[in-house]
Amino acid sequence: MITAKGLYKRYRKTVAVDHLSFDVQPGVVTGFLGPNGSGKSTTMRLMLGLDHGEGQTLFDGESFTDIRRPMNKVGTLLEAKPFHPTRSARNHLRMLASANGIGDKRVDEVMELVGLGTVRRKKPKGYSLGMAQRLGLAQALLGDPRILLLDEPTNGLDPHGIHWMRDMLKHLASEGRTIFVSSHLLSEMQLMADELVVIGRGTMIFNGVVDQFVREFTQSTVIVRSPSADGFATALEGAGAAVTKGKDGELVVSGMEIGAVGHLAFTENVELSELSTRSASLEEAFMSATGSSEEFVAAEPLGKTPAAKTPATKTGGADNA
Numbered sequence: 001m002i003t004a005k006g007l008y009k010r011y012r013k014t015v016a017v018d019h020l021s022f023d024v025q026p027g028v029v030t031g032f033l034g035p036n037g038s039g040k041s042t043t044m045r046l047m048l049g050l051d052h053g054e055g056q057t058l059f060d061g062e063s064f065t066d067i068r069r070p071m072n073k074v075g076t077l078l079e080a081k082p083f084h085p086t087r088s089a090r091n092h093l094r095m096l097a098s099a100n101g102i103g104d105k106r107v108d109e110v111m112e113l114v115g116l117g118t119v120r121r122k123k124p125k126g127y128s129l130g131m132a133q134r135l136g137l138a139q140a141l142l143g144d145p146r147i148l149l150l151d152e153p154t155n156g157l158d159p160h161g162i163h164w165m166r167d168m169l170k171h172l173a174s175e176g177r178t179i180f181v182s183s184h185l186l187s188e189m190q191l192m193a194d195e196l197v198v199i200g201r202g203t204m205i206f207n208g209v210v211d212q213f214v215r216e217f218t219q220s221t222v223i224v225r226s227p228s229a230d231g232f233a234t235a236l237e238g239a240g241a242a243v244t245k246g247k248d249g250e251l252v253v254s255g256m257e258i259g260a261v262g263h264l265a266f267t268e269n270v271e272l273s274e275l276s277t278r279s280a281s282l283e284e285a286f287m288s289a290t291g292s293s294e295e296f297v298a299a300e301p302l303g304k305t306p307a308a309k310t311p312a313t314k315t316g317g318a319d320n321a
């Protein structure tokens with residue numbers, strides 16, 4: 001388990017991380033999300049004591065700098081490529097392994113595990129970004145740690161690689177490990193993460209389970225198909241719902257629960273061929289939650305009016321003190 005308390009970092013006038021506190025539970029994948037420049041990398045560096053700042057992070061009760069053999073407890077993958085330019089990938093890992101009391105057998109094991117077994121004698125400088133990410137994960141796994149802290153591990157991976165990384169992290173979490181992972185790929189995060197820490201401008205926006213985040217920051221809609229769609233749309237609006245026409249004439253209903261829509265169809269004697277709920281995506285929730293905390297806001301494309309944005313003030317779950 002990771003417990004972060006009161007993390008704070010200022011660069012001259014910029015407060016990069018503003019008193020962040022959160023817990024990361026074992027046995028699940030916890031995603032770390034935030035717009036560009038919101039402070040994710042700075043938070044991760046603070047957690048590992050790589051940046052000077054305030055606050056405390058405990059990894060299963062110990063701060064990173066107090067752990068005697070950190071690789072055996074906390075595996076890390078940060079954005080920069082930390083590889084020796086001329087050593088082979090295998091020798092790079094062997095060197096790290098021997099400094100941490102880890103045998104060569106484990107080096108070959110992790111290289112196989114991340115799919116680099118056949119290129120282990122190549123130099124990392126000849127690796128693609130995706131291969132370098134795999135090597136970074138191999139390095140993080142070297143000491144078989146119970147905790148993993150990964151900054152953008154899917155960066156540079158192709159769709160197969162992303163799929164592989166997702167399965168790998170879910171598998172590692174299922175073994176009871178604590179996995180804290182940042183990513184820009186929201187659709188990927190929706191498939192991979194069970195819990196989320198979402199920040200904007202260095203402050204906490206949400207800490208809790210993914211479904212709760214999507215529910216809190218978006219509205220799910222009810223989809224209706226009916227041979228009498230037009231008449232039923234009028235009845236729905238009369239009952240206070242907002243109705244738009246979707247593709248193939250479906251009615252997209254918001255502001256009314258699915259049960260109430262079904263009941264109205266029954267009382268109006270309207271035949272329905274579909275009645276279902278459509279949940280919003282993590283991306284929609286992220287846009288709604290972080291809209292007002294984006295640091296870099298581009299102009300809207302010509303002909304588009306800016307969408308209304310929900311103020312990002314809600315938090316759910318863990319303390320935010």
Ligand SMILES: Nc1ncnc2c1ncn2[C@@H]1O[C@H](COP(=O)(O)OP(=O)(O)OP(=O)(O)O)[C@@H](O)[C@H]1O
Nearest residue numbers: 011014015016034035036037038039040041042043
């Ligand atoms: N070395 C630095 N000197 C000055 N300001 C910095 C430095 N590093 C980060 N910052 C600022 O701190 C804030 C947080 O940056 P950080 O890189 O932690 O965000 P991030 O969420 O990881 O961004 P991204 O998603 O774009 O990687 C930003 O405003 C950034 O400009």
